[in-house]
Amino acid sequence: MASHVVHLILYSAIVAAFFAVLTRRDRREQLRFGGLVFAGMAGGVLLLAYLMYPFPR
Amino acid sequence: MASTASPGKTATALVAGWLLPGAGHAVLGHARRGLVFFVLVMGSFGLGLAHDGRLALYSSREWLLSSMQVLANVGVGPADTIARMRVYGEPAYARKDGDPDPKQEARIETFRARWRSALSIYGTAYLWTAGLMNLLLLLDVWDLSRGRKD
Secondary structure (H helix, E strand, O other): OOOHHHHHHHHHHHHHHHHHHHHOOOHHHHHHHHHHHHHHHHHHHHHHHHHHOOOOO | OOOOOOHHHHHHHHHHHHHOOOHHHHHOOOHHHHHHHHHHHHHHHHHHHHOOOOOOOEOHHHHHHHHHHHHHHHOOOHHHHHHHHHHHOOOOOEOOOOOOOHHHHHHHHHHHHHHHOOOHHHHHHHHHHHHHHHHHHHHHHHHHHOOOOO
8 A cells, every 4th residue: 555645544543543542531522632633634744745736846 | 539559550551561552551440442552553563564664673873763763663562573573584673784694684685675665664654653652651551550640
């Protein structure tokens, strides 16, 4: 599996779930915090990629 | 206020947590959370091995970086040793560049072959993440046993 996007989603999901369960006790809080971490990681990378798109290699 | 575990139970939880990710939480009575941690850490570790992740070897040329990499690998526990036996044919943790010993040459070649793999960059990130997550879990076990968390 060599897709950057698939690994971005998978890796962000693992890390987000880990920190959500590690730092929050309430189920709703875990979902909220995990969602935020996931969105921050996956969304941040996609935003950065989008911003870098105009620049030549 | 959260209760404090006895020194014996704390030590058992820490050792169990290193031997089997999540087991430290189970020893302290947080079995469900421990199971989730086990799935996440071992899932990341399995993905790392499946994607040709590099099992770091200590090298005196890059002693700081390579020792940090080995530490990140070792954090996952004995699963790392088993993986090294499968990959290198022995529990190898160091390499001696320039050593004419065929065993050392084979070890370095195996390491470089994984490095050359197009998937290695993903696999290595998963492996290091698994080890570092488990080290964080040990700190969490310590906090739980000291009554700082519940």
